[in-house]
Amino acid sequence: MSTGSDSFTEKTDDALCFLASHPALYHPDIVRAAQQELRRRGLTLPEIAQGATPASLLEYAPEPERSNSARGLLLSGALVAVVLLGAWALQSTDADAADPTLSTERPISLPASVVEQPATNDDMMPNFESLAQERVREAATTVPAAEWRDSIARNNYQQMVARYWTAEYQTAWLLTRTSQRPTPDPTLLGKINLIQEQWGRLTHAAEYDLKLRPVMQQRLEAMLLGHKRRNAVLGLLTYGFNGGDSLITREIQQGDTAAYAVRYQVLATRLPKQLPLLPLRSSPDxxxxxxxxxxxxxxxxxxxxxxxxxxxxxxxxxxxxxxxxxxxxxxxxxxxxxxxxxxxxxxxxxxxxxxxxxxxxxxx
Structure with a gap:
């Protein structure tokens, strides 16, 4: 799998840290490339998120047992691979440290209308994994018991719920933080890319036959509608960052409210009397x-x-x-x-x- 080394040099520190610390969300080659780029910049590798395990889409039958001789060969090959990878990592780290031409400064590309501002802890985007898992647990109460007993449909539906709420919470956080910042966020485009990748995990999985039952499928269609609303808002936010007159426009405000309303379709609850409105904020001319x-x-x-x-x-x-x-x-x-x-x-x-x-x- 090609990771595109040039694309990783263009990513922000926040984006690389998120990729490197969430191996359950990305291909191992992508995680490895993000870690290597962080080392090249002289940054400390982030800790792996607790409980991070590779996520599978569908249930598969277990592999047949191998013979003792085959298992021994696989174990020997794995040990050799670990030794070789360790030697390569040490050599790569020493070469980066010895090369004085490599810069440890973060490459930041900004539009002409934005002045570079230092990132703060408030700009670090949370992963919202715990909140998403709470929504997964609540999903059992919104689906008929007869459908919930279907183990394949239940497991696949739970994964879709986790992906939806992770992307939904991240998008809402980014819009709220953008409306609160006194100056534009230079890492905004990197955060948008990460969120769009998270939404992509939902939409790509939805293309397969997940064996969902009728109510589950109905809720999944609501999740995909939420993605459509959020994708339009993120596009407007990108346009505003690249040279529009303001970052939170009335169109973004209305799109955010429409996407927020979709949450209640996913939760199968009635809409509240009043939905939140993002405050409009223009960037200085x-x-x-x-x-x-x-x-x-x-x-x-x-x-x-x-x-x-x-x-x-x-x-x-x-x-x-x-x-x-x-x-x-x-x-x-x-x-x-x-x-x-x-x-x-x-x-x-x-x-x-x-x-x-x-x-x-x-x-x-």
Whole structure:
């Protein structure tokens, strides 16, 4: 299975820690690649989540017993593999530590309208495994006893319930946290990717014949409706982060409420009289910083050094050469203009925003 090493170098620390600490949710190659990337950045590997065991989709018949000789060969092969993997891991770690060209700094790609902000503990997305398991236990009370006695249908349904509530709680948390933050979260896109992967585990499994009974199938269809609502909201949130006028728009607010209502279909309970509403929050049109934000892929903001426009290559994600050559000690201040204000000031060429850079000494 190809893990795409380049994609892992683009992931945030939070995303890598989540992948490395949840082997039950991902392929072993993905977990191993995330752990290797964390080592490359000089970070401590996270602890494996308690009770994490590989999750299977359907029940399978046990494998036939092997003979003693076959079992002995398998055991010998496993011991050799463990020794080889241990030697490879030590060699890889020593090589990374010895190579001075490897950077331990976190690569962060931000849109031109967002200034890098340090992550805090409040930005760490919970896994919500305990809450999801509570919902799994409650599922027994919402399904007829005759259906619940079907062991294959019950086990598969429980796994779908756990996947739905994990993704649902994560999405709701992200929207609530986004509405509460005073500044945009630079790790937002990484969190959205992780949540979409969690939703994907639900939708991909739903494509198989899970042998669900009628009421279970009805509740699964409600879960898939919840995914549809949440996916639309996450798409709007991504658009807002990449250069829209606000992060929590009225469309996101309404989509969140609609997705929240689906919860009650899954729980088979009546809707409350009033559903929660996310507070609307607009991002500032002008942000002051001491550093130049990294260009986000597929964007081409206008850069101005002491009001002198600088062209950049739209096919690359690099900064214009005069800007890239500036040291942090030379920069006095940076103003980041969101697209709406930037186009008013500089016309269509600033459709992706503008970055105004001022140095301590006049720049030629």
């Amino acid at each position: 002008v942000v002051r910083s001491q550093t130049v934000p990294t260009r986000y892929p597929n964007t081409n903001p206008l850069y101005l050094l002491h009001n002198r426009p600088l062209a950049s290559d739209p096919l690359s994600d690099g900064l214009p050469a005069p800007v890239a050559e500036l040291s942090s000690t030379e920069i006095d201040s940076v103003l980041v203009l969101r697209p709406r204000v930037a186009t008013q000031a500089y016309g269509p060429r600033a459709h992706d925003g503008a970055v105004l850079i001022f140095t301590h000494a006049p720049h030629p």
